[in-house]
Each structure stands twice: as C-alpha cells, then as structure tokens.
Amino acid sequence: xxxxxxxxxxxxxxxxxxxxxTGCWDRVSxxxxxxxxxxxxxxxxxxxxxxxxxxMVNPGGSTSTETGEVxxxxxxxxxxxxxxxxxxxxxxxxxxxxxxxxLGQLQIVLYGEELARQGIxxxxxHLQRHGQFRRTMNIGVARESAESVMRSLSETFITLGxxxxxxxxxxxRTGFVATLFGDFIQYLVEPGSGAVxxxxxxxxxxxxxxxxxxxxxxxxxxxxxxxxxxxxGVALALGVSGPGLVLVGEADWEGEQxxxxxxxxxxxxxxxxxxxxxEPKAAIEVRFEGVLAEQIGGGNFTTERDWSILESMQExxxxxxxxxxxxxxxxxxxxxxxIGSRLEQRFPHxxxxxxxxxxxxxxxxxxxxxVESHLLETGLIKEPLFRKGRDG
Amino acid sequence: xxxxxxxTGGLISILWASHILGTIFPIAGxxxxxxxxxxxxxxxxAALGLLVVWVWLAARPADHQTFMxxxxxxxxxxxxxxAVNVLYLLFFLVMCGxxxxxxxxxxxxxxxxxxxNVVILVLFAVPGxxxxxxxxxxxxxxxxxxxxxxxxxxxILVVGISPYIHLENLLPVLNEGLRPPLVGAVPSVASLSLxxxxxxxxxxLDDRRSMERAVLTATAIAGLAVVVLxxxxxxxFSYRGMDEMLIPAISVARSVRxxxxxxxxxxxxxxxxxxxxxxxxxxxxxLAANQIAWLGxxxxxxxxxxxxxxxxxxxxxxxxxxxxxxxxxxxxxSFAGYVLAHTFVVPLLLIGVGYFHRRRARTGGAxxxxxxxxxx
Numbered sequence: 001x002x003x004x005x006x007x008x009x010x011x012x013x014x015x016x017x018x019x020x021x022t023g024c025w026d027r028v029s030x031x032x033x034x035x036x037x038x039x040x041x042x043x044x045x046x047x048x049x050x051x052x053x054x055x056m057v058n059p060g061g062s063t064s065t066e067t068g069e070v071x072x073x074x075x076x077x078x079x080x081x082x083x084x085x086x087x088x089x090x091x092x093x094x095x096x097x098x099x100x101x102x103l104g105q106l107q108i109v110l111y112g113e114e115l116a117r118q119g120i121x122x123x124x125x126h127l128q129r130h131g132q133f134r135r136t137m138n139i140g141v142a143r144e145s146a147e148s149v150m151r152s153l154s155e156t157f158i159t160l161g162x163x164x165x166x167x168x169x170x171x172x173r174t175g176f177v178a179t180l181f182g183d184f185i186q187y188l189v190e191p192g193s194g195a196v197x198x199x200x201x202x203x204x205x206x207x208x209x210x211x212x213x214x215x216x217x218x219x220x221x222x223x224x225x226x227x228x229x230x231x232x233g234v235a236l237a238l239g240v241s242g243p244g245l246v247l248v249g250e251a252d253w254e255g256e257q258x259x260x261x262x263x264x265x266x267x268x269x270x271x272x273x274x275x276x277x278x279e280p281k282a283a284i285e286v287r288f289e290g291v292l293a294e295q296i297g298g299g300n301f302t303t304e305r306d307w308s309i310l311e312s313m314q315e316x317x318x319x320x321x322x323x324x325x326x327x328x329x330x331x332x333x334x335x336x337x338x339i340g341s342r343l344e345q346r347f348p349h350x351x352x353x354x355x356x357x358x359x360x361x362x363x364x365x366x367x368x369x370x371v372e373s374h375l376l377e378t379g380l381i382k383e384p385l386f387r388k389g390r391d392g
Numbered sequence: 393x394x395x396x397x398x399x400t401g402g403l404i405s406i407l408w409a410s411h412i413l414g415t416i417f418p419i420a421g422x423x424x425x426x427x428x429x430x431x432x433x434x435x436x437x438a439a440l441g442l443l444v445v446w447v448w449l450a451a452r453p454a455d456h457q458t459f460m461x462x463x464x465x466x467x468x469x470x471x472x473x474x475a476v477n478v479l480y481l482l483f484f485l486v487m488c489g490x491x492x493x494x495x496x497x498x499x500x501x502x503x504x505x506x507x508x509n510v511v512i513l514v515l516f517a518v519p520g521x522x523x524x525x526x527x528x529x530x531x532x533x534x535x536x537x538x539x540x541x542x543x544x545x546x547x548i549l550v551v552g553i554s555p556y557i558h559l560e561n562l563l564p565v566l567n568e569g570l571r572p573p574l575v576g577a578v579p580s581v582a583s584l585s586l587x588x589x590x591x592x593x594x595x596x597l598d599d600r601r602s603m604e605r606a607v608l609t610a611t612a613i614a615g616l617a618v619v620v621l622x623x624x625x626x627x628x629f630s631y632r633g634m635d636e637m638l639i640p641a642i643s644v645a646r647s648v649r650x651x652x653x654x655x656x657x658x659x660x661x662x663x664x665x666x667x668x669x670x671x672x673x674x675x676x677x678x679l680a681a682n683q684i685a686w687l688g689x690x691x692x693x694x695x696x697x698x699x700x701x702x703x704x705x706x707x708x709x710x711x712x713x714x715x716x717x718x719x720x721x722x723x724x725x726s727f728a729g730y731v732l733a734h735t736f737v738v739p740l741l742l743i744g745v746g747y748f749h750r751r752r753a754r755t756g757g758a759x760x761x762x763x764x765x766x767x768x
Contacts, residue, residue: 013522025507128636131505135647182629182647189632345428345563 030059033102037076037161040146041123042112044082050115050123052089053080053147055160056101078154080147086126103130107161108138108168109181110200112145116215116222124220128185135182138168141215141222143201152202153209163209164200171198171211172242175232175321191351192340192358194218194329196234199225216334218359224332226325233325236318237284237337239269246293247321249313258298262314262375263291273342275350280361282339283368284322290314292378300383307375315371322369330367333359339367394527394693398596400606402532405539407587407610409672412665414583414614415641416494419622421723423634425576429566430631434622437577438615441584444736445611448588449604451739451746456600460592461686467745476738477687483734484680485700487586489707490718490727491673492517495666496708497715502642502662513705516670521701523670524677525694528593531674538667545664550620552648557627580618582728585735587611592679638719641665677701 040053057076079096083089094101109127111120127133142149150160157163168178177196187195199213214231215222226234235241243265251258267288274281292310295301301310329336340358344351354361418437419430426433453463464480465473492513499512523531566573590607597603625640628647634640645661678693680700685693712718721727 016518024504025511026504131502135643182633182643186630186633189636190630342560345560348564348567 028100028102032099034058034077034097034099035105036101036103037105037107037159038110038150038164039103039106039108040080040110040112040142040150041086041115041120042145042147043115043118046082048122049082049084050086050089051080051082051112051147052086052093053078053150054090054093054101055150055154056097057159057161058099076154076159078147078150086123087130103132104134106133106137107165108140110140110142110146110149110164111197111222112142112147113199113215113222113225114145116141116217119220121220124185124188127181133181135180135185137181138165139179139181139184140164140168140198140200141225143199143212149200149202152204153207156207157209160209167200167209167211168198169242172235172240173244174211175228175235175241175245175247176211177214177231177235177238177240187338188217188220190338190341191344191355192335192362193338194223194334194336196226196238196336216329216332216336218332218334223334224328226328229321230325230328233321233323234329234336236267236286237269237271237322237325239267239286241267243267247314247317249310249317251298251309251313251316253298253309256297258313259294259296260292260298260310260313261294262317263293264288264314264318265291271337271339271342273339273346275347278350279365280339280343280350280354281366281368282337282342283370284326284337285370285372286318286322287372288318290373290375292375295384297384302378302382310378311373311375314375315373318371318373319369322371326367326369330363330365333363335359335362337367339365394691396527396529396596397598398528398532398593399536400597400602400609402529402536403590403593403597403603403606404610404613405535406532406671406675407590407607408539408614408617409535409668410586410589410675411583411610411614412491412494412669412672414580414586414618415621415665416498416639417719417722418579418583419618419625419640420634420637420719421579422573422576422622423626423631423640424723426573426631427568428562428564428626428631429568429573430576430634431562431619431623431626432565433573433576434580434619436573437580437584438612438619440577440581441587441611441615442608444581444585444732445588445607447736447739447743448585448591449607451742452591452594452603456597456603457595459595459686461683464742467742467749474687477683479738480734481680481683481687484676484683485704486707486711487731488673488676488680488700488704489711491669491676492520492704492708493712493718495669495673497718498639498642498662498669499666501639501715502645503659510709513708516666516673517701517705517708520670520674520677521698523674524681524697524701528596528678531671531678535668535671535675538664538671542664542668545661546617549645549648549661550624553624553628553644556647557624558630559627561627561630562623578728578732579723582731582735584611584614584618585731587614588735588739589675589679592682638715673704677704680704 034056036054036056038055042051044051055076055078079093081089081092083092090101153160172178176198179197184195184197187193195217197215198211199215201210201212203210214226214234216224216226245264246261247264249260249262267286269284269286272283272285301307339362343354422430422433453460461477464476468476495516496509496512500509504512587607587610590610591603594603621641625634625644628644637643645658677697677700681693681696684696685691712721
C-alpha cells in the first residue's frame with residue numbers, strides 16, 4: 001500500500017504530465033495535413049526565381065483551394081507557385097491549401113531540365129537544411145519542365161510520387177541509374193566528380209511515365225543527357241545496375257548475324273586508377289554472371305567448343321555500352337565515373353596538381369574498360385528452332 | 393551519502409550514458425579538422441580516452457570505501473580540499489546544463505521543431521530531478537534497461553545502414569600527417585573522459601576491482617561507439633559531407649532504410665538515444681546534489697536535487713545562445729580544455745600531491761589522512 005505522501009506525489013506528477021503532454025506544439029493530426037509526394041522545381045518566369053510544384057495527397061479525402069484547381073475529390077492535387085527561394089514558393093502554395101503541407105513523406109524531387117541546365121545550387125540549401133526532408137528520398141530530372149511532366153501524368157497516376165519511386169527500382173533493373181538525394185549531394189561536392197540522375201518523361205501517346213536517359217551534372221549544372229545505351233554503360237561502370245538487366249549481344253557466325261539477349265546478375269564493378277610518369281590512367285573493371293535468355297540466329301552454342309562465342313558476345317555488349325558512356329562523358333568533360341575522387345583518395349599529393357585542370361585532363365585521359373564474365377545458364381533449349389534465313 | 397549497492401553492469405551503463413554528448417557534435421569536428429582521417433581521429437580518441445580514464449583511476453582513493461570528496465580533502469588539505477570540491481560541484485552543474493542543452497537542441501532540431509525550447513527543457517529536466525532523488529541504485533538499474541534499448545537501436549542502425557557505406561570514403565589516410573587527427577580527437581577524448589566520474593560512486597560497488605572494470609569497460613564501449621559512428625558517417629557522407637553537417641548522428645539515423653518499407657526509423661533511434669541522454673543528465677544531477685550535501689556537511693542529498701535541476705536548466709538556457717554556437721564551443725572552443733582540466737589535469741595533480749605525501753610519510757612527516765580529514 002502506497003503511503004499518502006507517495007500517492008500525492010504520484011498524483012501531482014500525473015497531473016503535471018497530463019498538463020504538458022496534451023499541449024504538444026508539433027502534433028500532426030492526419031486530417032489537418034496534406035502529404036507531399038512529389039516536389040518539382042523549375043526555373044521561374046522572372047530571373048533568379050524558382051517555380052515549385054507540389055503533388056499533394058489529402059489523407060482526409062478532399063482538399064479545397066481558393067484557386068479551384070481541385071476537381072471532385074481527387075486523390076492528389078498539383079499546385080505550382082513561384083518565389084525567390086524554395087520556401088517562399090512553398091509558402092505561396094500553402095496560402096492555397098487549407099491544410100498544413102507535410103514534407104516528411106516526400107518520395108522524389110524532380111528538377112526541370114531548364115533549371116538543371118541553369119544550375120540548381122540555390123534549391124539545395126532548403127532541401128538539406130529542413131528537418132522533414134530525408135537523405136534517402138529519390139531525385140531525378142524531368143524532360144523540359146517538372147511541372148509539365150507532373151501535370152501530364154496526374155490523370156494517369158493516382159499517386160505520381162509513389163509511381164516515380166517504384167519506377168526508380170525498375171530503372172535500376174533496366175540499365176538506368178537511380179540516385180538518392182544524399183548520394184547526389186555527396187557526389188556534387190567531391191572535387192572533380194560529376195553526379196548522375198535519372199531523366200523522366202511522359203509519353204504523350206500512351207500517357208505512360210518513362211525513364212528516358214541519365215542526366216550528367218558537373219557541379220550544380222546539367223551538362224548533358226546520356227541515351228539508353230550510354231546510361232546502361234554508366235550504370236554498369238558505377239556498379240549500380242540491379243539484377244535482371246538485359247543486354248543484347250551481336251556476333252557474325254558463318255556469315256549469319258546472331259542476336260542474343262543476356263540477363264546479367266551479380267554485377268560488380270570498380271574504377272581502378274594509377275599514375276604512370278605522373279599521368280593519370282584509369283580502368284573500369286566490371287565482373288558479372290550472365291544467363292542466355294534469348295537467341296535469334298546461329299546454331300547450338302551450348303557446346304564446350306562454342307561456349308566462348310556466347311561469353312564474348314555478352315562481354316562485348318557490356319564493353320560497347322561502357323565505351324559509349326566514356327566517350328560521351330569525355331566529350332562533355334564530366335567525370336561521372338568519379339575517377340577524380342579515386343585519384344584524390346589514392347594519390348592525394350598528385351591530385352593537388354591535377355585538380356585545377358581536371359576536366360581537361362579527364363577529357364583526354366586513357367580509360368581502359370575491362371570486362372570479365374561467366375555464362376552460367378542457357379535456358380531450357382540448346383538452339384533456336386529455326387535458323388535465320390536458312391530453315392523454315 | 394546514501395545506503396546503496398550498485399552492480400558493475402549498472403555502473404557501466406550509467407557511465408556510458410554520461411558520455412552521450414560525445415556522439416553529437418565532436419564527430420563533425422573530427423571531419424572538419426582531420427578531413428579524410430576523421431575515422432583515425434576517432435580511433436585515437438578511443439585510445440586516449442582510455443589513457444585519461446586510467447589517470448583518473450590512479451588518482452582515486454586508496455581505500456575503496458572512501459568517497460572522492462573526502463579523498464580530495466585528505467590529499468589537498470582542508471582549505472584546498474573544499475576549494476577543489478567546490479570546483480567539481482561547478483563542473484557537475486555546468487556539465488549537467490550542457491547535457492540538457494544538447495538534449496534540447498537535438499529534440500528541437502529533429503523531433504519537435506515547433507515546441508518552445510523552454511518546454512522541451514522542462515519536460516526532460518523535471519523527470520531527471522525526480523529520478524535523481526530516487527538514488528544511485530535506481531538510476532543504475534534503469535540505465536541497464538535503457539542501455540538495452542539503445543544497443544538494439546544501434547544494432548538496427550548498423551545493419552540498416554551498412555549496405556550504403558562506401559569504404560573508399562575513408563581514404564586517403566593520414567595524408568596530412570598525424571597532427572590533424574590528434575587535434576581532431578581532443579573534443580572526443582574530453583567527452584570520453586567523463587566516464588571517469590564513476591569513481592564518485594565507487595564505495596557503492598563491492599570492491600576496488602569492480603570499479604576499475606566498470607570504468608575501463610564503459611570507456612572502451614563508449615570509444616567503440618564513437619569509432620563505429622564515425623566510420624558509418626564518413627562511409628555514408630564522406631568527410632566533406634560530415635563537415636557540412638551540424639549533427640551527423642541525426643543524418644545517419646535518417647539514412648536508415650530497411651527494404652523501402654521501414655523508412656522513418658530516426659524517431660525510434662532518437663528515442664533510444666534520448667532515454668540514455670536522460671540518464672546521463674540524471675547521474676550528473678545526482679553527483680551535483682551529493683557534492684552540495686558534502687559541502688553542507690549533511691548526509692541528505694535529496695533536498696538538493698530539484699534546486700540543482702533548476703540551476704542546471706537555467707545554465708542550459710543562458711550558457712549558450714544557439715545550436716551553432718554550442719557545436720563551435722564543443723568542436724573547436726574551450727569545451728575540451730574545460731573538461732580535461734577537471735578530468736585529466738586535476739587527477740594528475742592529485743597523483744603528484746599523493747606521491748609527495750607518501751614520500752613525506754616514509755621520511756617521518758604527515759601522510760594523507762592525518763590532517764584535514766573530514767567525513768560528512
């Protein structure tokens with residue numbers, strides 16, 4: 001049995017707790033917020049201004065705005081406003097929304113191509129400083145403008161942000177990169193290094209959302225966009241390709257063109273750097289295991305004698321993709337392979353001399369591509385049923 | 393002083409909790425000073441931390457049942473003994489205030505940004521005062537439970553974050569020599585040396601060996617935690633990224649992502665951290681209240697716990713103006729010098745004076761304990 005004084009103390013403590021616990025200034029009631037899933041950033045109509053576009057989901061079911069942009073109970077609303085800073089534009093959006101904008105569940109930040117080419121430095125501070133943003137959110141570039149891509153897809157996708165997040169997984173499995181915000185920031189500040197982001201576009205014909213390329217950044221500016229093959233090369237060189245990536249190899253066999261699709265898995269890569277007479281040299285080394293998934297033309301290569309034909313086909317496909325990416329990166333003078341960063345890590349004293357003219361040095365340096373692969377499986381059949389141009 | 397018995401595990405837990413400050417700001421400081429050798433800096437801090445604590449242990453009372461406050465009087469004489477005890481009282485109060493400020497800044501930055509700072513301070517300070525009143529036995533037993541939560545959340549953090557760590561971010565090593573990592577390690581050594589405060593409650597343990605084991609183990613575990621956290625932060629963000637952050641530990645917690653399902657684990661991580669920080673602060677309130685009791689020649693420390701809490705909370709508000717100023721003070725300011733003066737310099741002086749007393753005793757003079765002995 002608790003003594004009377006103890007009971008009084010306990011009562012006082014509970015009363016005090018009740019007094020302070022119910023008055024939380026930071027309480028977030030689900031029916032008083034709109035959850036932002038996608039944040040689009042474009043260049044504003046005035047110089048040095050930004051246009052912020054938010055895709056907001058109303059967990060309560062309806063959101064009214066003074067602008068009348070909201071239809072009959074849509075799941076998500078998209079509103080754009082301009083400001084000199086990101087937060088000023090978000091505040092302008094807040095004036096049109098009767099619930100508190102909540103950024104803690106943001107799935108992806110989309111930069112419009114135009115703003116990305118002008119430079120995104122002014123937008124990064126708030127994304128890093130604000131406590132609600134996570135370093136693990138996705139980041140990408142939208143063809144032309146983020147607003148137009150978001151609006152064109154809003155009718156097809158109920159929650160665009162979640163679809164974009166899911167699409168980044170598929171992008172990694174199909175030869176593109178997917179970049180987290182935290183990693184992007186890290187690569188931007190590394191001396192000499194470039195950063196890459198997936199590029200999204202809406203397909204007007206079928207209303208689909210597509211990953212169309214890989215944007216290469218030097219410092220805070222978009223320098224160029226890699227096409228599909230080059231993007232695959234970048235993803236392979238950086239070792240960020242997910243399992244299931246398919247590459248098509250080509251070969252000439254007994255005067256016949258052979259095409260074979262290989263599924264790649266256990267992809268490992270590293271960038272090896274060295275100095276020869278003070279000159280930097282780099283080698284991109286990729287190792288992977290392949291599975292023959294499809295063969296058009298040719299005969300039975302699953303014999304011990306012809307196994308090497310298949311292996312060289314898959315290796316050549318990888319080499320071609322990486323070479324294409326290297327050539328384009330050198331043309332743009334953007335070190336997306338982080339060779340400069342590796343040099344700084346391994347040869348810090350030599351790097352101090354190289355750093356100043358690194359972009360020119362990178363553009364002219366020799367970059368070797370080494371690929372080592374093993375073909376493990378060939379599927380359930382040995383050879384195509386009909387040989388192209390001969391049988392059938 | 394109270395009638396209590398504490399276990400070695402309990403003391404290890406509470407001492408680890410008292411080091412919790414070292415996981416907030418000094419990691420960014422290491423990156424700013426030691427650059428890519430920040431993780432080497434953390435290793436040096438762990439090793440030097442053990443060395444400083446070893447000096448603490450060498451300066452502790454020869455008799456296991458003697459309280460540190462009494463020992464200071466025996467070694468330094470009645471006047472200087474009281475002066476040194478007042479010095480330590482102020483040290484406990486300041487450290488308690490600084491711990492409260494750390495808690496307040498972390499909570500207001502990461503969890504409750506709109507809640508007024510005073511409210512956060514009161515929410516954490518009042519339970520600390522209540523817990524300190526309950527005595528060292530309750531504090532250490534609670535610490536054992538809370539440390540369990542903290543360890544589990546730390547393990548989840550390490551497992552969840554390890555796929556994203558780039559070990560090449562730890563390179564180059566020592567490219568600017570050993571000096572930057574050594575200098576960068578100093579604030580961490582200072583916060584690690586706070587585990588030496590365990591000798592203030594030594595008489596509540598069974599024997600002298602348990603004391604040594606508890607203090608050294610707590611320092612080693614706390615040092616290991618600093619090393620792991622630094623390696624994780626540097627592997628994730630590189631030293632440049634760490635240098636830009638005010639509190640890298642928050643960013644590390646926010647980077648945990650388990651299979652795209654569990655994404656917001658930072659609240660859980662911070663919750664476990666706050667429980668431990670709460671105990672560290674409670675322990676400091678307890679020490680300060682005991683120190684006042686000793687100076688006031690009373691055995692009853694309990695009436696002093698709430699006044700100590702109020703003084704420390706006030707200090708938390710007035711000593712530092714902002715989180716940036718707190719970070720600067722801890723990383724490059726006088727924090728390390730202030731702490732090490734109490735945890736390294738004074739113990740060294742005690743060892744020197746003790747040695748002088750022993751020599752004098754051997755040659756026929758008065759030894760420690762003969763003069764100025766004062767038992768509350």
